[in-house]
Amino acid sequence: MRKDLGFIFAELIIVLGIVSVLFGLGTVNVFRLLQRPPVVASVDVLISDLRSTQTRAMIGDTNGASTTDFGVAIEAGRYILFRGSIYNAADSANTVIPLPTGIRASTTFPNGQLVFAKGSGEIIGFTDGQNTITLQKTDAGEQQVIQINRLGAVVDIQ
DSSP: OOOOOSOOHHHHHHHHHHHHHHHHHHHHHHHHHHTOOHHHHHHHHHHHHHHHHHHHHHHTOOTTOSOOOEEEEEETTEEEEEESSSOOTTOTTOEEEEOOTTEEEEEOSGGGEEEEOTTTOOBTTOOTTOOEEEEEETTSSOEEEEEEOTTSOEEEEO
């Protein structure tokens, strides 16, 4: 008696059907990620930069400078990561992060900046009620408001 070692045509069709369905579902999910709203993506990047800046203040990452407070200045079409207690536009060590086209930023923080204290990472001069950053898509009503507490932690995103 001879044993067949191959697959029958029906088995191959079933396997190809299953693979096709899984590929189709995977493709739909990938396209959803690619079509992520630009405001949400910008919020994610901004929050990451805020945490990075706060960490630099806490560990004293100064790159040879004597000042270890670090801050973020919010402007309409960009934000700037800076070293020191006060934003100085002429400082060549500043890192300018442009926002995507059509995204505008605003803040209720005094002077449009938040500064993290060296060592603790707390926000210097924190005032409750003046602790939000808003990113808004200019050609649509889409916006995200980030609320930050005195410790520099994001407490709410609306």
